Amino acid sequence: MKEAVPSSFGFAPIAPQRAFEDIAAQIRELVARGKLKPGDRLPAERDLAVKLNVSRNTLREALRALELSGMIQLRKGASGGAFVIPGNSDVVVNGMRDLYHLGAISPAELTEARIWLESMVVRIACERLTAQEIDALELNVTAAADAYKASDFVESARLHRQFHVMLGAATRNPVIAIMMEGVMEVMGKFVDSIGPTDKVSTQSSRRRLLKHLRDRDADAATSEITRFLERLHRDYMERWNNRQATG
Template identity: 30%
Template sequence: MGGPRFEPVRTVRAYERVVEQVEEAIESGALSPGERLPSERELMVQFSVSRSTVREALRVLQARGLVRSRPGDPNGAEVLPFSPAALHKSMTTLARVAELSLGELVQFRMVLDGAAVLLAARLRTEEQLAEMGAAVAAMRAAAGTDEEAFGAADVAFHDAVARAGGNKLIQICTDVVRSIVVKLIADRIAAAPDREELMRRSIRHHEEVIAAIRAGDGPLAARLSRKAMYDYYAGYVGEGERSALRALLE
């Protein structure tokens, strides 16, 4: 039979509509940080819903870091200022539930890290460059002896690079995507027989990227970063998705 194919309609619960309207008011600036929502009783009247619906909506808004609601407070919930921590939480939830494949996450990480090192090569300070060097020195000290310290130093390197680029959204996205990817393949990394060699190769890659950043060569730093990530993760990604990763290599 021809014609369009329709999707089943999802029933929207009342509290979701309340959440949507409050989110829209915050995003549009109609509600500013520090201001308060009307009281629970007033919200019941305005939305024409039950107290339990209002409370469920407030729980969701609080979980998303948009408002702070105290039990028994006679005033309405307080609208919170923008928080990188709230965005971090939202993005983590999105990345986990959006049915993204490992290949898509790795590809996104290649894009993000490539952009971060490109910016770092052009904008970094001497202090930030020293931070990156100290992180790689810590990786070298931990290689083969302390995997946890090695991982922490690796995270510190990428954080220093993202901070040097100066873009908070890139910092948050790289952190979220990195932690999810690492969790997804943690067991396979731990079981790798050549774990120590992987660490040493990782250190060499980081040193090459730092040299390009120090020289101010953004395109080279970005190319090296994407290639290092491809070399590290391609083996964990199915053959069908590898071509999507290779598309980012020049």
């Protein structure tokens, strides 16, 4: 079992006011400075509370906040404790979804950002996709078509979103991949609210895009995805605006 870092390890006493936020900030700073790394276990709760001059309840509140933010993981049992974990995309994705639900991101802003982002994604992916990844995209398109024919629109929509996330991952750039994942998560919520469209042919555009990707024709691939998304989002916004007008 990995030993916890010592309780004297750069921790300073905390003032009572908003103490749990100060604790969380102090631990974040230790991570930022590289003193705490993924896999490190924080000192035992009792020792750390004494070092920080706070109650164990206040410390637990801070640790729960850090866990929710994706910074640490709380494990139970004899080998448990608070462990620093590698970052993941969930926090960013959840944050974008919450911003949309709170009205900080409008459907028009969302769709505009998606067109811009995905045009860049396709251009980069065209250069970096492996043959195996293109085959996987092909399987995704076929599975989505089969689901649609079977009237399984929930699965079809999930596969459509997955297609775009796969393109983002193919850029080999984690920042772009996370942005793509976040945008598609929010797009899923938006489309759920207005219903899928049957006015824009997804399958034919997907097949053309796959051909351009196989040919490594970045200009043609970018043009195809941009035209498709512009048509798609015009339809989305028309239905959104009609829905808003009718209440």
